[in-house]
Amino acid sequence: MKRKLFAVVSLLMVFGLMLTACGPAATQAPAPTEAMAQPTEAMAQPTEAMAQPTATEAAMTGGIDCTGVNSGDTLSVMYQWSGAEEEKFNTIAKPFVDACGVAINAESTRDAAVLDTRVKSTPPDVLFWPSTAIISLYGDQMKDLSALGAHTDNYADFWVSDGTMNGSLLTLPAKADIKTIIWYSPTQFDAFGYSVPTTFNELNTLVEKMVADGNVPWSMGFESGDATGWTGSDFIQDLLLTQQGPEYVKGIIDGSVAYDDQGVQDAYATYQKWASDPKYTVGGATGTVNTAFLDAIYQPFSDPPQSMMVKQSGFAGGEIVKQFPDLKYGTDFDFFQFPGAKGMQGGADYMFAFGDSPAASAFVKYITSMEGGKNWAAAGFDESPNAGATGNYPDEQLSKKSEMLANAQGFTPDLGDVLGNPFQSAEWKAIINVVQGGDIPTELADVAAAQKESLSQ
């Protein structure tokens, strides 16, 4: 009997010891890091080499400038796109490939380490990357796009000045997707006689009017598990772009504006008012922190509607259609620009050149030309900041967003994405606390400390 019990006990002890032993070992095998989760997909020449000896010395072919390019020249391109996105890029590049007879060697990777190795050994002629932060790493190797013949006059001045370092234009955006928009139901707006606000004051008035009518203006729900708070950070950045402007936001990114500055506090005060009071948002603070961000997107369009507006990026349109297949864009759901926003926020893919061969030059010229902008828009690959894109989009929503982008005075990336951690997690935590009634200056002091830390790497 005793022996049997001992056997059970000792077995358990071994089990216990094994568990303990697992402790340190487990830390060595963390969940895959983001970089690891995105395997590099080396694409084997998706674009067919057009080996037709058409234009060797002929300069212009179908509006595309092929000066100096010999048919059969190769051009290496690197980007993060794959699948449908990569096909869109191939569609955009095809007229160039056809006209100049250039073979494009494309490589698709999301891994910054792969980019690093390539840049240090055999850099791609042209690189598309979703961040300009790489200028600080490889700026010395980058070629001046103006010298390559980029049509800078097709881009808003701020794009050119943002891309210029020490007098050299190192980058221009190939595409962008803006987030500074608010979704609403035109049917509901008509029913209550609301009109789309165009200034921040009008938005304020509209919100108060909705409250007076007994309607809930906002769906602020931002529950997103481990990433809870990111929707709120988008909202606050839009408030900053409206109340302070894009230069101010860029100041936060370079550290000249501390995150507990008065302007940021003001934005948080507005946000706190709207996101924690049940008169302004569905369920008040409880609703904001407990409602999943996807559910918040549905709320203005449910029957009966729970709220009047939800601030969310472009993807919300797709989610609304998925949840309510009968709703039509333009009548049942639509979006407007965050009223009074002086700049746009969103994601953008930027173009950099490491090569200055005639083929690289011709490609840069093509992408930045009116023709290139037109083809980019026609492929429906997000919004092209190129003036040639205007009026050439296959879909109304893209067209509308592109118009907003064209009228913007500046463009800022997501603060959390650029500054990274610990800033981002501190920002989200502060947002949650502020919604739950936290003291704004105290909370923001923590984020400002994290901002310093993020900038000090």
Place this chain on the structure above:
Amino acid sequence: MANTPQIMKQGRVVPWLYVLPALLVIAIFIVYPMINTTQLSLSDRSGTGSAAEECVQGQPCWGPLENYRYALTNPEMTTALRNNLLWLLIMVPFTVAIGLAVAVLADRVSYESLVKSLIFMPMAISFIGAGVIWRFMYTIQTGANEAQIGVLNAAISSVGGQPVPWMSTQPINNFALMMVGIWLWAGFSMTILSAALKGLPGEVLEAARVDGATEWQMFWLVMIPMIMPTITVVTTTLIIIVLKIFDIVFVMTGGNFGTEVIANRMFKLIVTNVGRSTAIAVLLLVLTIPVMYFNVKRFQEQEAMR
């Protein structure tokens, strides 16, 4: 002596050859990672430079031990340490007590195996799965006239009560999370303790009854002392499990609303700050050492008794 076959004669080297494979495995998978983790815990966020480089001017700094300053004084870490302590103080005793109660009581009914199967079933569910299930249990709808779809809040509102935001209200959210842990592990403690109870020699219990002990006295004065070694093992195992608690918190609150735990901080930081993350790992290891020590000591006492 002379009859001993040649093969049975072992030199000094042979025993080492037998343990060598085990030693190798331990060295590669436990000792090396442990040393490496400790080294990394003194490095900066990328794991290359020294942790001292992470110091921000004007803020306190512990030099090469900077990551430990973070692990011990950062407000999020102190919350996590407090919560882990709470988890230990609540989940461990409750899990053992419930397991013991079910083990003792189920012993006296004819449908024992049914009861035990039901209690044991959650053990088959992963932490992540349990987290997802209980998210639905606790969920709250905040829209006007929206029906509550979370079981608990539906029950509360059906009797006219106000729904409770279980996950975002402190401190009940911590207890709501611990409930999930207890639900998962009660079956484990029940199974082991039940086996120990069944192993008790009948004559001892018989003797106690003959001496006129009440059932209550039998439980406290005879059964408990006799299965104490098993209770200790269950407890220490649970302590180690609870110290490493991660999945439930990660799935259900992501560590928000003051529910952060040590392992969740470690996980969040491993991508962005190797130094801090590994410092937390070392801290976690240090916290398990007393439990280990206690376990080993018990093991030796047991050995001596035999």
